[in-house]
Structures are given as C-alpha cells and as structure tokens.
Amino acid sequence: NAGVMQNPRHLVRRRGQEARLRCSPMKGHSHVYWYRQLPEEGLKFMVYLQKENIIDESGMPKERFSAEFPKEGPSILRIQQVVRGDSAAYFCASSPPRAGPRTDTQYFGPGTRLTVL
C-alpha cells in the first residue's frame, strides 16, 4: 500500500507566480489535511478536506491560498501571486474514513519544499 504521495518535492517560483502543490492520499483514505512548516518552526495546520468539501480552513491565510480535494484526482493546494514569505515546506496528511477525522491515524507525505525567489 503506497503511502501519501506529494509532488513536486521541490518547487521554485518567482514572486507573483502561482504554485500548485499536489497530494495523493493513501489508498482508501478520504480525509486530507495540509500543514505548513516555516523555517525554524513546527508544522501548523492549514486546512482539512474531505472529497469535494472543505471542512475547516481556519489555518489558511485569507488571501491567495486555496485548497480542493475533487471527487477524482489528488488534493491541490494553490498559492496565487507567491511572495517570499510563502517559502516553506508544505505537508499533506491523510486518514481513513472509519471513525471520522482523526489525528491518531494521520499519515504524512514527504512534503513539498517551496522556494520563492
């Protein structure tokens, strides 16, 4: 059973460009979570999604950031008009549908390192 997949592993963008980060959850998992790790910091929760639904986006910056988890395909974290402060590692985690969203069964992907020049 493949783990959580994220791509690309490294992404370089210039200021003002768009960044698209992809996350494929583990097979059978229906809950997806995105976390951001700024330099010298721990991970911080951004958003929790189920298929076709955003359940909690309380950790997302109000502007430029959006997330989706379509019926088919990976979850996408989209950052428009990137700025240098968006440089960070972005981690996706997934958990299975049984017993609802959980932290004790969250499996993390390898992360995407975004660098904004």
Next chain:
Amino acid sequence: AQTVTQSQPEMSVQEAETVTLSCTYDTSESDYYLFWYKQPPSRQMILVIRQEAYKQQNATENRFSVNFQKAAKSFSLKISDSQLGDAAMYFCAYSARSGGSNYKLTFGKGTLLTVNP
C-alpha cells in the same frame, strides 16, 4: 488555545547512551492525544510514539518511551541505546481526542538531536 513548548532547541547524545527530550503543553481539555514525531534530513514526518491522555501507563516503542505527567502537563521522550539513525529533529504534538478540532495537530518548535559516534 492549545500550545506545545519544547524548551530544548538542540540536544546531543553519545551513541549507545540515553537522552531525554522535554515537552510541555497547555490545554483545558481532559481527553487528548500526545505524539512525538521524528523528522530526519529527508524531512519526512515519522510518528515515533503516541500517548492517550486517559491511559496512565506510559507508552513504549522499542527503545523509545515517554514519561507522561498529566497533572504537570509534561510529556518527555526517552531514547535508550541511541543510534546514529536517531539523529533528527523531534517534534512534540498535541491533539484533542474529541470535539470540533480533534483532527488538528498542534506542534512544538522541535528539538534537534545530534548523535555523536
């Protein structure tokens, strides 16, 4: 709001020796999980050990064990017989076990562990 504090930015240990990493947390919840994650240079987040707050017995996983002091809100990680492969950043994390935010992990800032041969 829940907070997690790791007061040791860096620690070092000699190979085969024992080291203890500290973590304190603040919460008004009575039912919650505590976790230790390991992040090696590959940046993959790896779950090391998990503790349910309602369990009085301290969790153990091979060479890794915790000292969970609920009243003091302390959750330290002990690594016995340290190995070179244990070198990594270690994050302490908290989540509520029920309620509206039981899917959010709150992380500390991490402790960088160096293992000396």
